[in-house]
Amino acid sequence: MNFIYSVQSEWIKTKRSSASWLCIIGGFFIPLIYLLNFFYDGNSINSYKVEIWKLLFNQMWQNMATFLLPMGVILASSLIAQLEFKNNTWKQVHASPQSFTLIFFAKFTVIALMTLKFFLFFNIGILVAGVLPSLVFDHKLPIQGIPITYFLRANFNYFVTCLPILAIQYLISLKFNNFLVAVGIGLLGLIGSLIGISWKHIYLSPYSYSAMTVFPAKKDFPIYSYAFVYFLIIMAISYVIYVSKKEKG
Numbered sequence: 001m002n003f004i005y006s007v008q009s010e011w012i013k014t015k016r017s018s019a020s021w022l023c024i025i026g027g028f029f030i031p032l033i034y035l036l037n038f039f040y041d042g043n044s045i046n047s048y049k050v051e052i053w054k055l056l057f058n059q060m061w062q063n064m065a066t067f068l069l070p071m072g073v074i075l076a077s078s079l080i081a082q083l084e085f086k087n088n089t090w091k092q093v094h095a096s097p098q099s100f101t102l103i104f105f106a107k108f109t110v111i112a113l114m115t116l117k118f119f120l121f122f123n124i125g126i127l128v129a130g131v132l133p134s135l136v137f138d139h140k141l142p143i144q145g146i147p148i149t150y151f152l153r154a155n156f157n158y159f160v161t162c163l164p165i166l167a168i169q170y171l172i173s174l175k176f177n178n179f180l181v182a183v184g185i186g187l188l189g190l191i192g193s194l195i196g197i198s199w200k201h202i203y204l205s206p207y208s209y210s211a212m213t214v215f216p217a218k219k220d221f222p223i224y225s226y227a228f229v230y231f232l233i234i235m236a237i238s239y240v241i242y243v244s245k246k247e248k249g
Contacts, residue, residue, distance in 0.1 A: 006106035011113065019114055025087055027121025030060050035129040044133035046143050049162030052132065053146055056182055063126065065158060065210045067194065072118060073165050074186035077111045100243050108235070114219065115162055119155055119157040160224045161213060164206035167178040167234035173240055203246055206230045 014020055034056070038044060045052040086089045093103060121132045124200045127146070165186070173182045186207075193208035197215060209227045 001096070002066065003102060005111075006102050007032065007109050010106050010110040011086055013083050013145075014080055014110060014114060017079065017083070021074040022072060022076050023066050023070075023114060023118040024077070024121055026068065030063050030068070031122065031129040032052050033059060035125075035132060038129065038133040039136075042137065044137045044142070045130050046138050051144065053142075054150060055142055056130055057126055057151060060122075060129075061154065061158065061199065062205060062214045063160075065214050067190070067211075069158070069162065070165055070210045071187075072205060073115060073162050074116055074169055074183060076118070077166050077169040078179060078182040080114060081107065081170050082177075085177040086179070099185025101239075104239055104242050108166070111166055111170060115159065115166065120161060123151065123155065125157045157224055158210065158213065161209040161227050163231035164209065164227050164234060167231050167238060168206060171234060171238035171241065174238065191243050196239045205232070214224050 024059055045056060048055070084093055095098075098106075130142055133234060136139060168189070169182055169186050172185055173179075176182060189205065189207040193202065193205040194211060196202050196205070200214070203221060203223075205227055206227070209223050211221050212221065
């Protein structure tokens with residue numbers, strides 16, 4: 001119960017923050033482009049005979065997973081983790097009746113929930129981009145049903161690829177009180193991974209997993225297993241550093 005209260009407290013801090021707006025804008029950005037394209041062409045997904053929902057979903061995720069998703073995760077996680085440094089409230093947090101373990105995991109839980117919030121907006125955007133043109137041009141809902149199970153499974157996989165990035169940015173943001181340091185390191189890791197995506201050992205970079213889901217040559221690699229293991233290792237290191245650190249902000 002204390003953990004839930006801690007998470008609620010941390011979540012309140014994110015309201016009207018830059019990270020919250022980033023989730024909204026980033027989530028609807030690509031679906032909005034597709035929606036405008038449907039209206040420009042004057043057609044809907046009913047014009048296609050293939051499994052259009054899966055095609056639309058995969059096309060949008062390919063555009064998102066390569067750069068925008070990891071970049072958004074880097075920015076949002078760094079912004080949330082840096083809130084205490086920004087407001088100079090670390091002493092107040094540590095003076096509250098909460099253990100360091102509770103604070104550590106409550107803050108990370110909020111970062112993970114914020115990422116899920118972005119996923120929610122993005123999927124709503126995909127549905128709107130598919131449904132709205134059908135209502136406008138065909139005066140009916142799309143003929144093909146929405147493959148909900150497929151959507152949920154794919155979203156889960158993409159979320160797993162984000163976990164090591166979340167863990168790394170959380171570690172860096174707790175270690176350094178400068179937001180630009182956290183974002184700079186994350187950006188270097190992401191750009192470096194994209195440049196070297198064809199390297200056979202690119203899996204050593206946790207920033208590469210989201211992009212690897214897009215490249216056919218990398219799809220047979222156990223991306224999600226590596227991402228989850230990396231996440232556990234980095235979180236364990238981050239926890240030890242945070243708890244043992246004498247000056248915590």
